[in-house]
Amino acid sequence: MNAEHGTPASAEPGTLRPGGRTARVRAAVLDAAGDALAEQGFAHLDLADVARRAEVGRTTVYRRWGTVTGLVADLLTDMAESSLPRSETGSLLGDLTANARLVQRTLADPRQGALFRAVIAAATCEPRTAEALHRFYDVRVREWAPCVRQAVDRGEAPAGTDAHEVIRAVSAPLYYRLLTTAEPLDPAAADRAAAATAAATRAGAYVRPSPAP
Amino acid sequence: MNAEHGTPASAEPGTLRPGGRTARVRAAVLDAAGDALAEQGFAHLDLADVARRAEVGRTTVYRRWGTVTGLVADLLTDMAESSLPRSETGSLLGDLTANARLVQRTLADPRQGALFRAVIAAATCEPRTAEALHRFYDVRVREWAPCVRQAVDRGEAPAGTDAHEVIRAVSAPLYYRLLTTAEPLDPAAADRAAAATAAATRAGAYVRPSPAP
Numbered sequence: 001m002n003a004e005h006g007t008p009a010s011a012e013p014g015t016l017r018p019g020g021r022t023a024r025v026r027a028a029v030l031d032a033a034g035d036a037l038a039e040q041g042f043a044h045l046d047l048a049d050v051a052r053r054a055e056v057g058r059t060t061v062y063r064r065w066g067t068v069t070g071l072v073a074d075l076l077t078d079m080a081e082s083s084l085p086r087s088e089t090g091s092l093l094g095d096l097t098a099n100a101r102l103v104q105r106t107l108a109d110p111r112q113g114a115l116f117r118a119v120i121a122a123a124t125c126e127p128r129t130a131e132a133l134h135r136f137y138d139v140r141v142r143e144w145a146p147c148v149r150q151a152v153d154r155g156e157a158p159a160g161t162d163a164h165e166v167i168r169a170v171s172a173p174l175y176y177r178l179l180t181t182a183e184p185l186d187p188a189a190a191d192r193a194a195a196a197t198a199a200a201t202r203a204g205a206y207v208r209p210s211p212a213p
Numbered sequence: 214m215n216a217e218h219g220t221p222a223s224a225e226p227g228t229l230r231p232g233g234r235t236a237r238v239r240a241a242v243l244d245a246a247g248d249a250l251a252e253q254g255f256a257h258l259d260l261a262d263v264a265r266r267a268e269v270g271r272t273t274v275y276r277r278w279g280t281v282t283g284l285v286a287d288l289l290t291d292m293a294e295s296s297l298p299r300s301e302t303g304s305l306l307g308d309l310t311a312n313a314r315l316v317q318r319t320l321a322d323p324r325q326g327a328l329f330r331a332v333i334a335a336a337t338c339e340p341r342t343a344e345a346l347h348r349f350y351d352v353r354v355r356e357w358a359p360c361v362r363q364a365v366d367r368g369e370a371p372a373g374t375d376a377h378e379v380i381r382a383v384s385a386p387l388y389y390r391l392l393t394t395a396e397p398l399d400p401a402a403a404d405r406a407a408a409a410t411a412a413a414t415r416a417g418a419y420v421r422p423s424p425a426p
Contacts, residue, residue, distance in 0.1 A: 041338040043256055120392055121334035125254040130395075137393045168394075169386055169409060175393070176385035179333055180350045182343075188422070196382060196413035203412035205405065 028054040029061060030075050037072070038114035042122035042129075047071065072122060073132035080139035086147060092156045092201065095147035096194040100170050104190035107178050113185075117178065141167045148201070160207045169197040169206070241267040242274060243288050250285070251327035255335035255342075260284065285335060286345035293352035299360060305369045305414065308360035309407040313383050317403035320391050326398075330391065354380045361414070373420045382410040382419070 032053035036045055045068045051058040065071040087098035107113045123130040141164050148163035157166075173193045177185055200206065245266035249258055258281045264274040278284040300311035320326045336343040354377050361376035370379075386406045390398055413419065 043338070117337040121337040123392070124330040124334040125256070133393060134395050165405070168389060171393075172385040172389035173382055176381060176388050179336070179388070179392070180346060181381075182347050192378070192418065196410070196418035199413040199416035199418045200409035203416065205409035205412045209401070 025054075025056055025060060026064075026074075026078075029056055029065070029071070030078050032056075033071050033075050034111070034115050037075075037118040038111045041118045042068070042072070042126075045072070069122075069126050069128045072119060072126075072129050076119065076129075076132040076136045080136045083140060083143070086144045088147065088150075092147065092151035092154075093194060093198040095144075095151070096166075096170050096198050097191060099144050099147070099167065100174065100190035100194040101187060103171050103174050104185055104187060107174055108185040113178065120175075120179070137168075151201070157201045158204045158207050160210075161201060161204075162206045162208050165206045166197060166201050169200065170194055238267075238269055238273060239277075239287075239291075242269055242278070242284070243291050245269075246284050246288050247324070247328050250288075250331040251324045254331045255281070255285070255339075258285070282335075282339050282341045285332060285339075285342050289332065289342075289345040289349045293349045296353060296356070299357045301360065301363075305360070305364035305367075306407060306411040308357075308364070309379075309383050309411050310404060312357050312360070312380065313387065313403035313407040314400060316384050316387050317398055317400060320387055321398040326391065333388075333392070350381075364414070370414045371417045371420050373423075374414060374417075375419045375421045378419045379410060379414050382413065383407055 029050060032050045033045070035053060036050055047061050047065065047068060048058050050071065051061040054061075061071075065074060084102060087095060087102075089095050089098060107116060119129065119133055123133040144167045145163035148157060148161060148166045151157040152159055152161055170193050173196075174185060174189060177183055177189055183189075242263060245263045246258070248266060249263055260274050260278065260281060261271050263284065264271040267274075274284075278287060297315060300308060300315075302308050302311060320329060332342065332346055336346040357380045358376035361370060361374060361379045364370040365372055365374055383406050386409075387398060387402060390396055390402055396402075
């Protein structure tokens with residue numbers, strides 16, 4: 001997905017930490033799987049082709065990942081682990097805008113956008129991919145949720161605001177635009193998603209309903 | 214999709230209007246295509262199987278629709294044409310809630326939800342399906358946009374509000390929930406989407422930026 005996935009340029013034989021080769025094989029295979037998904041979609045994903053692209057033995061790939069759904073699940077785990085940490089700008093609108101811009105840049109990137117489209121498509125018919133995708137978004141939502149709780153502490157949002165729903169609300173219009181329109185995913189769309197979510201949050205639209213007495 | 218697609222029970226031979234048979238064949242084939250998509254997804258859609266399900270000659274289906282992407286494009290055209298008209302409740306929140314509940318009921322319905330997931334997945338890799346899907350949402354957005362313009366006229370929303378963006382904002386969290394989480398698409402999710410969008414609209418989050426001087 002990013003620079004973390006390459007073999008470090010300075011790596012010398014003998015200086016790698018234990019497990020280094022395993023980690024490098026995984027990085028190469030997941031990078032190759034991401035490339036193949038972005039180029040051809042899930043339907044054409046093939047373990048032998050991924051092994052070829054990664055310059056890794058086919059047996060290694062079959063033994064370690066077993067199936068294409070297993071490989072995609074591991075790719076999503078890695079994407080969640082290597083995603084960027086949240087920003088802290090000191091205001092709810094600033095934090096939500098930073099989040100929206102990050103999502104927008106990811107989805108507007110040709111490779112990453114195609115990769116997300118492919119994985120979302122696969123999740124509609126592959127339960128194991130759907131579970132892995134849900135976990136990915138869960139990790140991302142948990143990463144950003146504290147910015148909403150901080151906004152509550154600062155008095156910018158009402159007590160009882162559902163932080164997870166707020167973070168999902170920022171992403172939703174960007175994914176909806178990606179999947180249902182031909183319109184570009186531009187920074188203006190990100191800023192509007194953040195501004196709308198911040199306004200709705202301040203107005204109490206994401207306050208959890210209190211349990212019935 | 215709904216009762217409009219069946220052959221009228223009262224239809225007697227000789228009483229059908231001109232074009233009746235053609236319309237009935239189309240209805241049967243599109244219903245069968247919808248069933249097949251909902252059950253098996255786009256990757257397994259097959260014209261011969263659709264003809265069998267519809268009890269229509271295979272040649273008719275090949276001659277009229279040609280390819281599975283052609284068939285799905287026609288299904289989306291029909292879905293747009295036969296979708297329900299918008300509600301008019303007299304308030305922005307009431308209208309957006311009616312819209313959100315309609316989308317939520319559609320996506321929560323097992324057959325319709327599976328059908329939309331299948332078509333969205335197909336659109337990620339089939340440009341012709343993507344175009345047909347974009348047209349479908351465009352028709353639905355245009356159907357509901359007047360409720361936002363009425364809200365502006367009533368003083369419930371600021372002048373310059375982008376009606377299409379408001380309508381898309383109501384649907385976005387429901388589709389996002391469908392595609393990226395395991396959480397149920399319940400009426401509470403619809404009501405929250407409507408309330409959040411109404412609050413953001415009132416706060417001016419969907420006012421089009423004025424052009425640079």
